[in-house]
Amino acid sequence: MSDHGSGWLAVVGLGPGDPRWLLPEARRTIEAADHLVGYQTYLDMVPVELVAGKERHGSDNRVEIERAGLALQLAAAGERVAVVSSGDPGVFAMAAAVFEAQQDAGAPEAWRSVDITVVPGVTAALAAAARAGAPLGHDFCLVSLSDNLKPWSIIERRVRAAMEADLVLALYNPVSRHRPTQLAAAFDLIRDHRSPATPVVLGRDVGRPGEQVSVIELGALDLSVCDMRTVVIVGSTTTVIVPGAGGASRVYTPRTYPGS
Amino acid sequence: MSDHGSGWLAVVGLGPGDPRWLLPEARRTIEAADHLVGYQTYLDMVPVELVAGKERHGSDNRVEIERAGLALQLAAAGERVAVVSSGDPGVFAMAAAVFEAQQDAGAPEAWRSVDITVVPGVTAALAAAARAGAPLGHDFCLVSLSDNLKPWSIIERRVRAAMEADLVLALYNPVSRHRPTQLAAAFDLIRDHRSPATPVVLGRDVGRPGEQVSVIELGALDLSVCDMRTVVIVGSTTTVIVPGAGGASRVYTPRTYPGS
Numbered sequence: 066m067s068d069h070g071s072g073w074l075a076v077v078g079l080g081p082g083d084p085r086w087l088l089p090e091a092r093r094t095i096e097a098a099d100h101l102v103g104y105q106t107y108l109d110m111v112p113v114e115l116v117a118g119k120e121r122h123g124s125d126n127r128v129e130i131e132r133a134g135l136a137l138q139l140a141a142a143g144e145r146v147a148v149v150s151s152g153d154p155g156v157f158a159m160a161a162a163v164f165e166a167q168q169d170a171g172a173p174e175a176w177r178s179v180d181i182t183v184v185p186g187v188t189a190a191l192a193a194a195a196r197a198g199a200p201l202g203h204d205f206c207l208v209s210l211s212d213n214l215k216p217w218s219i220i221e222r223r224v225r226a227a228m229e230a231d232l233v234l235a236l237y238n239p240v241s242r243h244r245p246t247q248l249a250a251a252f253d254l255i256r257d258h259r260s261p262a263t264p265v266v267l268g269r270d271v272g273r274p275g276e277q278v279s280v281i282e283l284g285a286l287d288l289s290v291c292d293m294r295t296v297v298i299v300g301s302t303t304t305v306i307v308p309g310a311g312g313a314s315r316v317y318t319p320r321t322y323p324g325s
Numbered sequence: 326m327s328d329h330g331s332g333w334l335a336v337v338g339l340g341p342g343d344p345r346w347l348l349p350e351a352r353r354t355i356e357a358a359d360h361l362v363g364y365q366t367y368l369d370m371v372p373v374e375l376v377a378g379k380e381r382h383g384s385d386n387r388v389e390i391e392r393a394g395l396a397l398q399l400a401a402a403g404e405r406v407a408v409v410s411s412g413d414p415g416v417f418a419m420a421a422a423v424f425e426a427q428q429d430a431g432a433p434e435a436w437r438s439v440d441i442t443v444v445p446g447v448t449a450a451l452a453a454a455a456r457a458g459a460p461l462g463h464d465f466c467l468v469s470l471s472d473n474l475k476p477w478s479i480i481e482r483r484v485r486a487a488m489e490a491d492l493v494l495a496l497y498n499p500v501s502r503h504r505p506t507q508l509a510a511a512f513d514l515i516r517d518h519r520s521p522a523t524p525v526v527l528g529r530d531v532g533r534p535g536e537q538v539s540v541i542e543l544g545a546l547d548l549s550v551c552d553m554r555t556v557v558i559v560g561s562t563t564t565v566i567v568p569g570a571g572g573a574s575r576v577y578t579p580r581t582y583p584g585s
Binding site: 076080083084085086087088089090093114129151153154155156157158160161162163164165170175177178179180181183184185186187188191192194195198200201202204205206207209211213214215216218219222223225226228229230231232243281287305307309310311315317318319320321322323325 | 336343344346347348349350353389407412413415416417418420421422423424425427428429437439440441443444445446447448451452454455458459460461462463464465466467468472473474475476477479480482485486487489491492502509556557562565567568569570571575577578579580581582583585
């Protein structure tokens with residue numbers, strides 16, 4: 066245990082999981098920590114050589130605020146704490162949860178003095194995009210389809226806005242056991258604005274064992290292959306599919322927009 | 326020079342510039358290359374220990390297609406080529422340009438057989454967000470304000486869509502010598518939809534020497550401090566500024582949206 070007052074809290078992005086996509090700063094921050102806090106699945110993604118000698122605090126999914134509170138409590142007591150998150154912790158992940166827990170009206174005063182640092186990472190959309198080509202080469206939008214913490218109406222408004230403004234759209238958390246219908250509802254909106262030839266990228270477990278990346282035209286898309294480990298990228302009207310030299314289709318969004 | 330047929334082309338993200346934010350895969354890919362192709366400023370960001378023994382092909386900004394063509398030509402001739410780009414090469418950077426050059430109707434047939442791989446990186450918005458807290462913790466949108474390759478009308482439509490859908494908005498290429506007025510025009514739209522208390526993050530040279538990150542309310546924002554090395558993040562209606570333990574203000578977008 067460290068001396069009271071010397072504690073710190075870093076929220077660290079692990080990237081998709083492949084150690085080749087783990088930033089040196091993330092590695093060093095985890096090395097320097099005494100405590101690793103995170104969703105158990107993400108704790109299990111930490112390279113084994115970084116885990117030795119550290120106390121691990123794994124928890125279930127969907128208890129982000131409790132997890133953030135534990136991390137703040139440890140850091141306020143002088144411990145060195147890394148909260149680990151897959152991808153980039155600032156994108157639909159733990160960084161916002163840690164700030165929320167710190168600023169909560171009922172939070173202990175000692176939590177306020179904890180300095181929170183955030184170590185970025187490669188978020189799922191960038192990873193899937195890289196594997197597929199360059200679908201995010203032009204303006205784009207990232208929306209989580211989870212309505213656990215926001216009303217469906219705002220999700221719908223955002224998907225529609227992305228379509229009307231001809232943005233490429235990356236969808237996180239497209240489906241879960243508790244939310245089987247949102248993805249189909251989002252695609253009803255998408256099909257109102259995009260032709261059947263629109264490229265769609267499905268990236269499942271990108272940067273992890275069993276990675277699957279497919280490029281499909283909207284008209285041929287079977288949504289039943291998507292699960293909570295899939296990120297979905299829907300092209301704009303300018304996004305194109307081209308034959309890749311390796312056999313698989315590639316997709317990119319040109320830098321030039323008609324009318325320029 | 327390699328044997329004809331064994332060449333490859335990788336478009337590699339350097340991240341913002343700090344070697345602690347350079348992915349191991351990016352480092353190894355650059356190490357394995359014989360040729361480094363890029364905008365001279367980005368070539369200069371490659372860690373010096375990776376440069377030795379490699380042929381460097383630096384070029385001016387705004388000649389992306391010529392640069393992409395050179396890389397394809399070298400790879401088609403059997404060379405091992407890394408095209409380097411700051412940030413993530415798939416986000417407003419070289420990856421799309423390389424696919425465009427390869428697919429151009431006038432491109433030599435040999436270029437079609439070059440397999441293009443993309444190595445992702447930490448894009449500027451994620452880097453600035455990490456430094457400022459967690460402004461991208463909820464749905465967001467990335468738009469480049471450069472109208473070199475797209476009409477201003479589509480930029481306006483996208484900025485307005487982001488505002489109307491209450492998305493956090495990150496603006497790339499906010500201003501340049503050739504485009505001094507776009508940022509002010511974008512903020513005229515933004516001010517129509519967001520209160521003066523809306524948090525704005527300005528990140529200049531994040532992850533590079535002289536890094537500056539500031540958190541300002543929209544009503545107090547002085548746009549004249551922005552230049553082409555600045556990324557601008559405009560909060561949604563739920564984004565908040567809080568006092569950071571280290572003195573600087575922090576900003577985050579809560580995971581919860583009203584009405585859920």
